[in-house]
Amino acid sequence: SAVISQKPSRDICQRGTSLTIQCQVDSQVTMMFWYRQQPGQSLTLIATANQGSEATYESGFVIDKFPISRPNLTFSTLTVSNMSPEDSSIYLCSASPGQGADTQYFGPGTRLTVL
Amino acid sequence: AQSVSQHNHHVILSEAASLELGCNYSYGGTVNLFWYVQYPGQHLQLLLKYFSGDPLVKGIKGFEAEFIKSKFSFNLRKPSVQWSDTAEYFCAVNGNTGGFKTIFGAGTRLFVKA
Numbered sequence: 001s002a003v004i005s006q007k008p009s010r011d012i013c014q015r016g017t018s019l020t021i022q023c024q025v026d027s028q029v030t031m032m033f034w035y036r037q038q039p040g041q042s043l044t045l046i047a048t049a050n051q052g053s054e055a056t057y058e059s060g061f062v063i064d065k066f067p068i069s070r071p072n073l074t075f076s077t078l079t080v081s082n083m084s085p086e087d088s089s090i091y092l093c094s095a096s097p098g099q100g101a102d103t104q105y106f107g108p109g110t111r112l113t114v115l
Numbered sequence: 116a117q118s119v120s121q122h123n124h125h126v127i128l129s130e131a132a133s134l135e136l137g138c139n140y141s142y143g144g145t146v147n148l149f150w151y152v153q154y155p156g157q158h159l160q161l162l163l164k165y166f167s168g169d170p171l172v173k174g175i176k177g178f179e180a181e182f183i184k185s186k187f188s189f190n191l192r193k194p195s196v197q198w199s200d201t202a203e204y205f206c207a208v209n210g211n212t213g214g215f216k217t218i219f220g221a222g223t224r225l226f227v228k229a
Binding site: 031033041042043045048058092094096102103104105106107108109 | 147149151157158159160161164205209215216217219220221222
């Protein structure tokens with residue numbers, strides 16, 4: 001298993017600014033993922049972040065808006081750039097220890113409110 | 116297209132009632148199936164999973180799920196729910212296609228009355 005922490009746990013930001021969310025895993029993992037969870041809705045995958053390569057973004061999400069870093073096997077960041085109120089959501093980091101399809105472990109999430 | 120469908124968005128039960136949450140999936144290739152649970156104020160955690168073998172899998176807290184390949188289903192069951200089972204439950208699928216990404220259902224909110 002893996003224990004995941006995220007910082008910040010919540011934030012209130014002004015429109016037009018950017019926020020970087022950090023995700024730390026207590027063990028080395030192959031795959032890390034970033035999700036968005038709107039209130040009362042399911043998880044939407046933003047991108048997959050593998051160490052040593054560019055993140056792979058899902059349809060509707062672009063690198064300019066959501067740049068991701070994955071400098072090593074235990075850490076990743078997601079930046080929400082040029083924020084608007086529509087970006088208000090919970091952002092979740094998850095990690096999968098295996099090489100392929102495997103169980104995912106989730107962080108506690110970052111609750112973002114954009115005014 | 117890959118998708119997961121959960122039949123019930125909201126379920127309200129009394130304690131000791133039996134629970135069955137429906138989940139159907141559409142996914143090409145070999146599948147791994149999961150149920151995740153999110154208790155109020157807590158983060159998502161794994162309830163149980165099926166990778167291969169016995170299609171009836173048992174998870175934590177008395178939950179079980181049955182993989183029926185012919186029906187593309189992975190329904191979650193518990194014979195007798197408790198107030199502490201109040202949570203949101205997500206069915207999910209991944210596999211060796213689609214870049215290993217996990218597809219989540221919309222979730223089912225379960226409220227158990229004491």
